[in-house]
Amino acid sequence: MQGFEVYSDASVWQQTFDQLALFWSFEDVNATWVLVGSLLLGMSASVIGAFAFLRKRSLLGDALAHAALPGVMMAFLLSGSRDAEVIFSGALLSSLLGFWIIDWLPKNTKIKPDAALAITLSFMFALGLMLLSLIQSTDMPNKSGLDKLLFGQAAAITSEDIHLLVYVTSAVLITVILFFDKFRLIAFNRLYAQTLGISVRFYEFLLALMIVLSVVVGLQLVGVVLMAAILLTPIAAARFWSHQLSYLLLLAGIFGALSASIGAQISYIAPAMPTGPWIVVSLSLVFFVSFLVAPQNGLIKRYLDYRRLRLRVAQENILRTLYKLLERDHFKRNDFTVAQIIALRNIQVQTLKQTLKQLQKQGLVRELGDGFALSETGLRRAIELTRRHRLWESYLSQHADLTSEQVHQQAEHMEHILNQEHEEQIVAELMQRLSDPHGQPIPPKNTIEEL
Amino acid sequence: MLNLENWILDLWIIATASLVAASCAMVGVFLILRRQALMGDAISHSVLLGIVLAYLLAGTNTLWVMLTGAVIIGLLTAWLSESLHKVSRLQSDASIGIVFTLFFSIGVILVSLYTGHIDLDQECVLYGEIAFVPFDTVIWGDMETGTDLGPRAFWLILIVFSLVAFSITLGFERLKTVTFHPSLAVSLGINITFWHYFLMTLVSMTTVASFEAVGAILVVALLIIPASSAYLLASSLKRMLWLAVAYSQGSVWIGYALSYWLDSSIAASIAVSAGALLALTLLVIQIRKWIQQQHYAKQLQSGESA
Numbered sequence: 216m217q218g219f220e221v222y223s224d225a226s227v228w229q230q231t232f233d234q235l236a237l238f239w240s241f242e243d244v245n246a247t248w249v250l251v252g253s254l255l256l257g258m259s260a261s262v263i264g265a266f267a268f269l270r271k272r273s274l275l276g277d278a279l280a281h282a283a284l285p286g287v288m289m290a291f292l293l294s295g296s297r298d299a300e301v302i303f304s305g306a307l308l309s310s311l312l313g314f315w316i317i318d319w320l321p322k323n324t325k326i327k328p329d330a331a332l333a334i335t336l337s338f339m340f341a342l343g344l345m346l347l348s349l350i351q352s353t354d355m356p357n358k359s360g361l362d363k364l365l366f367g368q369a370a371a372i373t374s375e376d377i378h379l380l381v382y383v384t385s386a387v388l389i390t391v392i393l394f395f396d397k398f399r400l401i402a403f404n405r406l407y408a409q410t411l412g413i414s415v416r417f418y419e420f421l422l423a424l425m426i427v428l429s430v431v432v433g434l435q436l437v438g439v440v441l442m443a444a445i446l447l448t449p450i451a452a453a454r455f456w457s458h459q460l461s462y463l464l465l466l467a468g469i470f471g472a473l474s475a476s477i478g479a480q481i482s483y484i485a486p487a488m489p490t491g492p493w494i495v496v497s498l499s500l501v502f503f504v505s506f507l508v509a510p511q512n513g514l515i516k517r518y519l520d521y522r523r524l525r526l527r528v529a530q531e532n533i534l535r536t537l538y539k540l541l542e543r544d545h546f547k548r549n550d551f552t553v554a555q556i557i558a559l560r561n562i563q564v565q566t567l568k569q570t571l572k573q574l575q576k577q578g579l580v581r582e583l584g585d586g587f588a589l590s591e592t593g594l595r596r597a598i599e600l601t602r603r604h605r606l607w608e609s610y611l612s613q614h615a616d617l618t619s620e621q622v623h624q625q626a627e628h629m630e631h632i633l634n635q636e637h638e639e640q641i642v643a644e645l646m647q648r649l650s651d652p653h654g655q656p657i658p659p660k661n662t663i664e665e666l
Numbered sequence: 667m668l669n670l671e672n673w674i675l676d677l678w679i680i681a682t683a684s685l686v687a688a689s690c691a692m693v694g695v696f697l698i699l700r701r702q703a704l705m706g707d708a709i710s711h712s713v714l715l716g717i718v719l720a721y722l723l724a725g726t727n728t729l730w731v732m733l734t735g736a737v738i739i740g741l742l743t744a745w746l747s748e749s750l751h752k753v754s755r756l757q758s759d760a761s762i763g764i765v766f767t768l769f770f771s772i773g774v775i776l777v778s779l780y781t782g783h784i785d786l787d788q789e790c791v792l793y794g795e796i797a798f799v800p801f802d803t804v805i806w807g808d809m810e811t812g813t814d815l816g817p818r819a820f821w822l823i824l825i826v827f828s829l830v831a832f833s834i835t836l837g838f839e840r841l842k843t844v845t846f847h848p849s850l851a852v853s854l855g856i857n858i859t860f861w862h863y864f865l866m867t868l869v870s871m872t873t874v875a876s877f878e879a880v881g882a883i884l885v886v887a888l889l890i891i892p893a894s895s896a897y898l899l900a901s902s903l904k905r906m907l908w909l910a911v912a913y914s915q916g917s918v919w920i921g922y923a924l925s926y927w928l929d930s931s932i933a934a935s936i937a938v939s940a941g942a943l944l945a946l947t948l949l950v951i952q953i954r955k956w957i958q959q960q961h962y963a964k965q966l967q968s969g970e971s972a
Contacts, residue, residue: 268757268760271759273757273759273763274704274763277763281883323952324948325897325898326894326897326898327698327701329702329704329759330698330701330703330894333703333707333886333890334890334891334894334941334944336886337883337884337886337887337890337891337937338937338940338944340883340884340887341883341884341937341938341941342938344931344934345928345930345934345937345938347931347934348930348931348934349929352929352930440883441770444763444764444767447760447763447764447767448763448764451756451760451764454756455754489774489775489778492771492774492775492778493771495768495770496768496772496775499764499767499768502764506754514753514754
């Protein structure tokens with residue numbers, strides 16, 4: 216990996232494909248384990264990260280991952296071995312210590328939660344780096360490779376690490392499945408869970424422990440610095456696709472597993488490449504694609520919804536204007552020109568003509584010569600809208616201390632939103648009222664039959 | 667003679683570290699008070715991408731290129747996380763986390779791709795190499811005959827330090843209002859968006875100037891920890907600024923001694939001493955609280971018996 220130029224060489228591409236083929240042929244046992252490990256890690260970290268996200272502690276994982284570093288270094292300094300279990304327990308201990316500090320500081324001092332997070336993160340990380348530099352200046356055996364923990368290196372993982380990874384991530388996933396109901400309840404309504412007699416503190420600790428476990432076990436693969444993203448980004452991406460927690464978790468798990476395996480593959484093919492950053496880049500890609508195109512909450516969908524609403528509002532406004540004109544002529548004439556409509560509602564001619572065309576297509580308005588008239592269905596709709604508008608005005612003037620102009624402005628918005636049920640509720644509240652605050656009659660429901 | 671030369675090298679290192687710590691502490695005070703500690707964390711990470719991109723695009727690592735690149739990316743991080751928060755309705759810390767991890771990752775990937783071409787490597791990104799600072803010097807005039815003006819990193823941080831100190835002194839009243847009373851600031855006609863991004867510019871500049879000395883993550887320690895210690899003790903903004911600077915200088919001296927004694931990384935030791943000073947301050951405060959409680963309890967008891 217000397218530079219970018221190397222990639223234009225055809226033989227390198229060939230080599231890359233060969234490596235990839237080897238990776239997916241499952242002949243290299245180590246590669247297969249790396250794949251399994253990264254899939255499991257991606258899944259468990261994203262699922263457990265989802266709960267941290269829901270408790271509004273998105274960056275907790277970031278701090279905990281950084282806090283694991285001094286534990287790893289201390290464990291190595293004291294034991295002199297690099298066994299997966301030793302490193303794991305050191306990391307676990309110092310991560311838990313970090314969790315305790317993050318929890319303790321805002322509760323007992325003036326320091327705010329965000330500062331507590333940043334303090335713990337940077338202090339523990341500095342401590343870890345200081346110990347690392349100490350280790351590197353000593354002549355301890357097998358000290359090289361400890362710095363790979365910073366950004367993760369799939370190629371440097373031993374089979375022992377992978378076994379531990381598989382055990383721990385499976386344990387995390389099973390715990391989440393077993394206590395799913397409790398975790399869900401606490402995540403959404405902590406107080407209610409407390410009143411039900413659930414030991415919230417116990418489950419919160421369990422959840423924190425699961426977060427710490429996932430973070431610590433993923434260090435070899437993702438690295439200390441970027442572990443935060445694999446906890447946070449998958450659930451943030453999944454949120455655009457669904458509102459149901461079980462789907463959210465499933466999606467987050469899939470996103471996490473996918474990206475983790477992509478990162479592991481790249482790092483396996485090009486061993487000089489750190490794994491963590493590639494996982495994060497592929498995760499971010501998933502996030503931005505979801506953000507744009509997701510059918511539930513994506514940006515494009517929301518833009519279309521917004522446009523549809525604006526169109527409907529414009530159409531309904533014209534219908535109501537036509538009704539007002541009709542009312543002014545005592546329902547004797549049903550044929551109004553563009554100029555008459557504009558006189559009552561201030562909009563551009565071009566927009567008005569466009570909207571009228573749309574209304575014609577829907578059969579709500581008919582064109583008569585150079586004027587426009589409400590059809591029967593159009594009249595029905597216009598009466599309904601006017602009725603809601605004036606009912607809302609009456610309701611507001613009775614129950615809120617607003618001037619008639621303010622009342623009108625509010626009703627301009629509400630008429631498009633109110634439904635049958637609201638209408639009936641307002642009628643029940645108002646008792647007998649026949650006109651709005653401006654003195655205009657509220658059209659009764661059966662106006663159309665009377666006409 | 668050799669001793670004197672070593673002594674001068676140490677002096678350059680300490681001078682650079684002191685200026686780095688002081689600038690970080692001053693900017694950090696505002697981050698703490700405005701509850702934007704995490705934004706400081708984010709910007710200090712993503713500045714890496716700014717440095718790498720500026721270097722790759724401009725082909726040089728002159729001071730102005732690095733500063734511009736870092737400030738642009740720093741502001742982009744702040745703006746992007748804010749817009750993401752608004753448009754996607756994600757929690758603000760989540761949107762910060764998504765943006766800065768992406769920027770930092772791209773930065774690290776570029777560093778690994780161009781290792782041979784850039785004067786940066788993965789380790790240097792994380793904890794800088796303040797010990798090498800004195801060897802990269804600015805030379806006035808010709809390469810061979812010009813005069814050696816001292817380390818590049820020192821001049822960079824000196825410029826940034828003066829900028830930070832100057833703008834805080836000049837905009838002190840405004841910054842105070844914006845920090846403590848955003849709504850009052852709005853009603854007084856102060857443009858709080860401008861001051862927000864102004865502060866983010868200061869954070870980006872401080873981070874990039876500190877980058878060579880302490881790396882991307884230890885900057886966070888210097889930004890947040892001395893300012894937090896000062897926050898525990900101070901009763902006014904002015905005092906908090908002075909206290910934060912005092913704490914930062916204390917950390918530099920203790921950290922330097924620690925690294926000399928243990929033969930560890932200077933930057934990491936400085937950050938660790940900043941944390942130790944914070945812990946000490948917390949300990950003193952907790953003990954005083956405890957003594958006061960005991961005192962009140964005794965008073966209450968004697969009052970009851972009398």
